[in-house]
Amino acid sequence: MAAPGVKVHCAQARACEGWPGTARPSMTLVEVRQAEVISIPELFVVVPRYARDLRAQLDANAVTYELVVRADAAAATFARTKARVALIDLRGALATASIAAHEIGAQVAERRGAMLALVGRGEAGATAAALAAGATHVLASPFGAAELADALRLAARAVDRLDEALAGRVSMLPADARRDALTGLATADHALAWVATLLADGTESPAAVVMRIAVGRFGQINSAYGAIVADTLLQAVAERLVRHVAEDEIAEGGDAGARLVSRMGGAEFAVVMPGPVTLADAGRLASRIVAACEAPFAAGGRVVYLGVRVGIASGGAGDGADALFRRAAAALSRARAGAPGEIEINTDILDTDPLAHRAALEADLRRAIADGGLDVHFQPQVSLDTGKIAGVEALVRWTHPEFGALPVETLLDVAAASEYGTRLGVHIRARAIAEAAKWPAALADLKLAVNVTAGDLAAPDFNRDLDAALNESGFERSRLTLEITESDLIENLDAAGTTLAAAQASGIRIALDDFGTGYSSLSYLKSLPLDCLKLDKRLTRDLAGNARDRIIVRGIVDMARALGIRVTAEGVETETDLDRVKAALCDCYQGYLCAPALDSAALAAFTIDWNSRL
Structure with missing residues (x-):
């Protein structure tokens, strides 16, 4: 019997890698398994409520896994395994499941792994909560075995991509240098390292788009209200960015987690969009972020209006990560000269000849x-x-x-x-x-x-x-x-x-x-x-x-x-x-x-x- 609110099907899957932006061709479960076997050496599964249904979907995809039903024991059990991919079902989850997600999410980050969270589409704030707990990918119900298989493949691919970068800059960063202590986002060093990996792959054009985001009036607020209120606002901005980036990914037919949100320092953030991606995609997301940050923030019993400005640049094979971030920073510098909500896109023609760009x-x-x-x-x-x-x-x-x-x-x-x-x-x-x-x-x-x-x-x-x-x-x-x-x-x-x-x-x-x-x-x-x-x-x-x-x-x-x-x-x-x-x-x-x-x-x-x- 299917879990409440979950329609189990396999004939029509969501748009995913291989069929970007379009409906995926109909495939039976047998055809899915024959087309691509999910290769995950160890998969750790936490499912407090819908274990029977999830088992059936995993078994249908011939996945090897260890499943835990008791959320309060999940983190300790995960610590005894060598699994780098975790699947946590948060649909209708109690507080113990949310706590387990945070604890396992931290361990997954230490292992350079991936965590897929299952959430109910009608549960307010579920996606944002899952990402805040450390989920790298999110799948919202209703979904079937085929959609679950796609999400697990994405998680496994993310782990493979990190492994390919072991000889690069990411591997040289200790765990505490990859995550910002205040917001829980990726650090600037982590973002640079990840972009370097994307550019080195060079399989898409552009291989990555970097969006740099500056929060307005932050210096005034810090001086007027103090560090505690300022830090609370930064955490609220980070949460809002994560939520809207994830919602935009899902709206575009992808799964939350493919894009990286980082704190560059102070009141500046960044979003990295891996290829295939266009400047039009980045512009739409930037407009969404600007609109989201125009809404008021609450901190320390006060209602505060911030507003953001955005600078965007794209890079491909042969580009350096540092140079790409500098181009995005140059666009942001131009945006700072305008009103709150300004979005500037840095292009090659703009870099070399502003007059030619204008013409x-x-x-x-x-x-x-x-x-x-x-x-x-x-x-x-x-x-x-x-x-x-x-x-x-x-x-x-x-x-x-x-x-x-x-x-x-x-x-x-x-x-x-x-x-x-x-x-x-x-x-x-x-x-x-x-x-x-x-x-x-x-x-x-x-x-x-x-x-x-x-x-x-x-x-x-x-x-x-x-x-x-x-x-x-x-x-x-x-x-x-x-x-x-x-x-x-x-x-x-x-x-x-x-x-x-x-x-x-x-x-x-x-x-x-x-x-x-x-x-x-x-x-x-x-x-x-x-x-x-x-x-x-x-x-x-x-x-x-x-x-x-x-x-x-x-x-x-x-x-x-x-x-x-x-x-x-x-x-x-x-x-x-x-x-x-x-x-x-x-x-x-x-x-x-x-x-x-x-x-x-x-x-x-x-x-x-x-x-x-x-």
Whole structure:
């Protein structure tokens, strides 16, 4: 009988090595065993709850193993063996199993082995807990014998790879030099040694991608709150990195543990992604990490906002590990010059000739605009009166054919430098309006907001281009909102006000985006015909700050309401955030608590499902 929550099957396995990113061809258990025998000299298994089912799956794969049911005796029994691969079943595990996982994980690290943890997919934090215990690989239920076999092969291969490096740098590191004492992550020396091994193999191109991550404001926090709070925050950052790196691996069809997370020193971390991997993969993971670290951290009874910046570089056969880490550090140095959340990718052309790199990106952007190579996604905006999704903001995305997903700041910088900013704005607004016009009838009342910069407003044909997009698509003017980016300086407020007033008179709504971040917020409130004000996420976070912060934000909301201007709070990511913006009497919210930006098809399905529940 199968364990609760586990569907035992073998005909269709998860995507794994040999079939990256695709469904694996159907194979019977007999065919799997004939195709590849799992070669593990000694496998140690701890399974407190589902021993019968796990035995059947292991026996089906002709695996030789020693199985222990009592978790409290597992670590001592493992110490008497020579096994370097351990399998621990943590599904529905009690405290004794978690303790055993930590103890065995430490022994596995000493033996340069691998530990595969089995977790329940619905158990919150199970993957992160397993990795924190020392698991090198994680497999979540439901899984069958074939999936278990794949996971064990990956674990065995990891041990083989470490053995191949015995003559290299990893073997020269004592156990205490491979693991950071504070966070439990790999040390910088261990990460360098592992990358050296990956580059020496040279079987993939690139053989490895290194991502260096710097935590913002850490020096200030250390000085203000002391070392204990600072150390607690570093541990929290490490745990969050491990969790999201593992979840990204699983989402990409792999198993958690193939990537290495390390602490480079101080408040800097690194993620090593072994090949096959692309800069696009790294860019997606970096964006996920940035979003994860924008959420607040709790330490010492305080709520702290950190934010990170990321530098990325790739290397192949013939490259040195030190040189690859230096290239990633150079990218990080450029990212540090930008705002929190900045992601910089170091490429060969950037290393040798920054001007040539910029020119190449400008040419690529022109082609992307001409060929439809830019994507438009939509982030929902939720009414606090009804709880329903009432509108969306259109956001541009550029997946570069070579560098992968580029930060929107890079796209806008390249457009501005090439004098293509106005052309880009016209293109994105037209694309967004055209897609919105094709939404299904169930979204007929959904409002659309598109971004407008100071440069757009200064263009003489702004309203004419906007009229053309609306007339061609048939999209209703009353459903459109123009969001002015408040962080841009509008040099001629009178002219901008005239342009926006003409749009407003035709039925289009006007919103001021990112309020509180720019040059002249009150002047904009006074001079521009506004229907809506969007609180920047930093002001939303201030609702969780001290009394002074809350009074300022409440004063802004009260002033807007007195002027007849609706208020939308950006950056709402938790239920606590939502409670605070409700208490501040905001009208709408936008943020990851509802959803990230989605493409049109995903948006339609998500919105219909969300609104149908209310």
